[in-house]
Amino acid sequence: GAGVSQSPSNKVTEKGKDVELRCDPISGHTALYWYRQRLGQGLEFLIYFQGNSAPDKSGLPSDRFSAERTGESVSTLTIQRTQQEDSAVYLCASSLVSGGNEQYFGPGTRLTVT
Amino acid sequence: GEDVEQSLFLSVREGDSSVINCTYTDSSSTYLYWYKQEPGAGLQLLTYIFSNMDMKQDQRLTVLLNKKDKHLSLRIADTQTGDSAIYFCAVLGLGGGYQKVTFGTGTKLQVIP
Numbered sequence: 001g002a003g004v005s006q007s008p009s010n011k012v013t014e015k016g017k018d019v020e021l022r023c024d025p026i027s028g029h030t031a032l033y034w035y036r037q038r039l040g041q042g043l044e045f046l047i048y049f050q051g052n053s054a055p056d057k058s059g060l061p062s063d064r065f066s067a068e069r070t071g072e073s074v075s076t077l078t079i080q081r082t083q084q085e086d087s088a089v090y091l092c093a094s095s096l097v098s099g100g101n102e103q104y105f106g107p108g109t110r111l112t113v114t
Numbered sequence: 115g116e117d118v119e120q121s122l123f124l125s126v127r128e129g130d131s132s133v134i135n136c137t138y139t140d141s142s143s144t145y146l147y148w149y150k151q152e153p154g155a156g157l158q159l160l161t162y163i164f165s166n167m168d169m170k171q172d173q174r175l176t177v178l179l180n181k182k183d184k185h186l187s188l189r190i191a192d193t194q195t196g197d198s199a200i201y202f203c204a205v206l207g208l209g210g211g212y213q214k215v216t217f218g219t220g221t222k223l224q225v226i227p
Contacts, residue, residue, distance in 0.1 A: 033215070043157075043202065043217035091157065103147075103215060105157040 002026065004106035006092050012112045013082055021077045021109045025094030032075050033093040033103060034067055043091065049075060082113045116140040116207050120218035127226050132190040134221045136203030139184060145206040146179060148188045151220070152199045160188070160201075190223075198225045 005024045013019050025032050034046040045059040049069040060066070064082075069075040079086055089110050093103040117139040126132045138146070147162040163170045163177045163186075170177045176189040186205075190197055203218040 035217075043204075045215065045217075093157075104159065105149075 004092055004094050004104050006090075006106040006109050008109060009107065010110045010112075012114060015084060015113055016081055018078065018080045019082055019111065021079075021090050021092075021111070023075045023077070023092030023094075023106060025073070025075070025092070026104055028072075029094035029096050029104075030072050031095045031103075032069055033095075034075070034077050035091045035093065036061075036088045037091060037108070038088045046077070046090075079111075082111075084113045087111055087113045116143070116205055116216040118203055118205050118216050118218040120201075120203050120221045122219065123222050123224070125224045125226060126193050128193060128195055130193055132188075132193045132197070132223055132225075134188045134190075134201050134203075134223065136186040136188075136218055137184055138186065138203075138205045138216075140205065140207040140216075141181075141184065143184075143205045143207045146177075146186050147204040147206070147215070148175075148177065148186075149202040149204060149217075150199045151202065157202065193223075193225050195225045195227055198223055 004026055007022045011019055030051045032049045035043045036046055037043050047060055047067045048056040064080045067077045089108040091108045092106045095103045120136050144165050145162055148160045149157040150160050151157050161172050161175055161177055163179050168179055174191045178187045200220040200222050202220045204215050206215050
């Protein structure tokens with residue numbers, strides 16, 4: 001497809017389990033972003049990848065959160081030992097280059113921690 | 115860090131104009147965006163404006179930027195029921211040496227038939 005895709009679309013997990021969320025950016029987009037949107041709140045920046053540069057992890061809320069990106073393709077966001085407050089929609093976006101270009105968003109993964 | 119604020123709710127009648135406002139704090143912001151989120155859907159980029167512009171028009175959408183007051187607005191002419199959604203203002207700025215986008219909390223637009 002031409003857009004950003006994410007999987008799974010929905011994930012229900014028990015508190016304490018690890019989860020892995022996947023993002024496939026638009027082909028050729030060098031910048032990739034992860035955001036979190038809690039119910040009734042705005043988007044919260046988590047992490048940003050730009051090419052082969054070290055990622056900007058300044059938005060990660062705790063050391064239970066980590067993300068990887070293979071080159072300029074797929075990214076995975078991992079949440080270890082999930083907590084109920086991790087329940088949110090996790091959105092991935094990509095852009096052609098960093099800064100100043102449109103960020104195209106995926107449909108998101110809705111994570112529910114029970 | 116950057117702070118982006120929007121009012122939470124706006125209600126208009128079909129056919130009227132809607133104006134959604136946004137304020138931000140970082141004067142070094144370079145690009146400012148408006149996104150639309152319909153129920154159950156992801157974010158859709160509506161339009162964006164460079165910080166050296168005052169206005170941008172795209173069909174029914176008009177974006178106004180007052181850089182001095184750090185105020186951004188989105189005007190939707192002839193508002194339709196299909197425009198009902200949450201509208202997010204977003205600002206690109208520098209944070210810790212990196213460029214990042216900061217979003218407002220979103221304004222829920224309700225269009226009354």
